[in-house]
Amino acid sequence: MxxxxxxxxxxxxxxxxxxxxxxxxxxxxxxxxxxxxxxxxxxxxxxxxxxxxxxxxxxxxxxxxxxxxxxxxxxxxxxxxxxxxxxxxxxxxxxxxxxxxxxxxxxxxxxxxxxxxxxxxxxxxxxxxxxxxxxxxxxxxxxxxxxxxxxxxxxxxxxxxxxxxxxxxxxxxxxxxxxxxxxxxxxxxxxxxxxxxxxxxxxxxxxxxxxxxxxxxxxxxxQNKKGFSLKGFSPILLKRGKDFMGWKVNSVNFEMILDAGIPEFIGEELGLLMEAVSDKLQLTPDNINHWAVHPGGKKILQAVERGLQLKDDELKHSYAVLRNYGNMSSPTILFVLNELFKSNPASGETIFAMGFGPGISIDTASMVCHGFV
The missing domain is CATH 3.40.47.10 (Thiolase/Chalcone synthase)
Structure with a gap:
């Protein structure tokens, strides 16, 4: 590409x-x-x-x-x-x-x-x-x-x-x-x-x-710098999940709202998400070489694997970050992309990154590897 x-x-x-x-x-x-x-x-x-x-x-x-x-x-x-x-x-x-x-x-x-x-x-x-x-x-x-x-x-x-x-x-x-x-x-x-x-x-x-x-x-x-070239973004807001995830500030702390049903909910919506991605980014699972999915938890990664019928090792970088660091909120997807960066992917290969947040919002980005050996 x-x-x-x-x-x-x-x-x-x-x-x-x-x-x-x-x-x-x-x-x-x-x-x-x-x-x-x-x-x-x-x-x-x-x-x-x-x-x-x-x-x-x-x-x-x-x-x-x-x-x-x-x-x-x-x-x-x-x-x-x-x-x-x-x-x-x-x-x-x-x-x-x-x-x-x-x-x-x-x-x-x-x-x-x-x-x-x-x-x-x-x-x-x-x-x-x-x-x-x-x-x-x-x-x-x-x-x-x-x-x-x-x-x-x-x-x-x-x-x-x-x-x-x-x-x-x-x-x-x-x-x-x-x-x-x-x-x-x-x-x-x-x-x-x-x-x-x-x-x-x-x-x-x-x-x-x-x-x-x-x-x-x-x-x-x-400057002869290799890296990931940004090709496009495709966010989607799943409004019926609005109350599933969030922060609320009280006198004690920032208290997390984290519904146990989030993984199942996300899994149910992945088909709709990929339809939007296909229309907007001309990207389908068949032409994605690398997946970078936010490891919000083990059940979320498993829901993505089932929903998109991914092979056992296609989320290996996400699982590695989860294993070694847990979920660090916003930096976590960048840790996953960094693991992929260090793996020295082939130039021209595609990357599809996905993250989840309050709303429930699912954000995605398409990238292409450039300058790698």
Whole structure:
């Protein structure tokens, strides 16, 4: 498949996780202590056992097998939302910078040498004003006339609108050099409530950040940069799933709404989704070489496999990210794309990326591998 002169290309993806890495078994022991509820513990044990997650990361040490605590005290007192946001303020910036540094390390150039012209930040687990985009402008010493904006409180699929905005920028300004940064500190919002939403979210969510560098095809070719060329986007809003997923802010935390019926619901709608994709992107499962599906949980990946009749290994990158990191909300699909990037796919092969968020919204993007050996 040919790439167009005015299209955009992802030339690097950098990922980062915070320093505290815990096994699911270790996190489960923390949950048992915090819940102090035999019924909840039995439910959590089943959920953790079935999660297909081996480890997750957190920006705080509280979930480890030590008594070191920075947010959730040993006396089980529940921190208020302001305390959680204070930790986000401290931890989100350095984690974002780590992901950015890894992205630029991949292309062997510094931020200063590259010359970022546009910055897009994404998060739904913290609220700051001035926001993360301003913090990064200062920390990276970007030019004061750098375009900057933020996408906040969208959810797990937020990387897709960020990519769409970056794609539009590059198409209108061929010399643009766009940096996207997604960072989520989901574990800050832990709450020991014995309801299905909290039990499930406490089972799967972790912290992480990812950075994407996007430029025009012409710029990428001049610099001899391989990557993923964006071919198109096809979102769909499934309105009858509006109440299945979301965040609500209360005095304690950002509380997750996560209906257990989401995987089945998504599976039922995949036929409608692929019809829209076929019409808009001229893409069918038969001509997709690589699948990059947001690993919202094991049951979601299984629903996608069944709904689209995929082979056993076609979601291997999604399962690998779920296994090693859990669901990190918005950066997670970029972790999956990074796994694919590192696998060195053949030039000309197609990629179909899919993510899920509140609404229920399903976002998709079509890409073509370019410049790989």
């Amino acid at each position: 040919e790439t167009g002169f005015n299209e955009s290309r992802i030339i690097s993806i950098g990922t980062a996780v915070p320093e505290y890495s815990m096994s699911q078994d270790t996190i489960l022991q923390f949950m048992h202590k915090e819940y102090q509820d035999p019924t909840a513990s039995r439910k959590l044990s089943v959920l953790f056992h079935q999660s297909a997650i081996n480890s997750r990361h957190s920006s705080i040490p509280d979930f480890s097998d030590t008594d070191e605590r920075s947010l959730f005290p040993l006396n089980h007192e529940i921190p208020m939302v302001a305390e959680r946001i204070d930790v986000f303020r401290q931890k989100a910036l350095p984690l974002s910078v780590k992901a950015i540094e890894n992205a630029f390390k991949n292309i062997q150039v510094s931020v200063a040498e590259f010359g970022i012209t546009h910055l897009i930040t994404v998060t739904c687990t913290g609220i700051l004003n001035p926001g993360l985009d301003i913090e990064l402008m200062v920390e990276l010493n970007l030019s004061p006339d750098t375009f900057h904006t933020s996408l906040n409180f969208i959810g797990c699929n937020a990387a897709f609108p960020a990519l769409k905005i970056a794609d539009s920028i590059v198409k209108s300004e061929p010399d643009a050099r766009v940096l996207i940064v997604c960072v989520e500190l989901c574990t800050l919002h832990f709450q020991p409530k014995n309801d299905s939403d909290n039990l499930l979210s406490n089972t799967i969510f972790g912290d992480g950040a990812a950075a994407v560098i996007m430029v025009s095809e012409s710029f990428a070719n001049e």
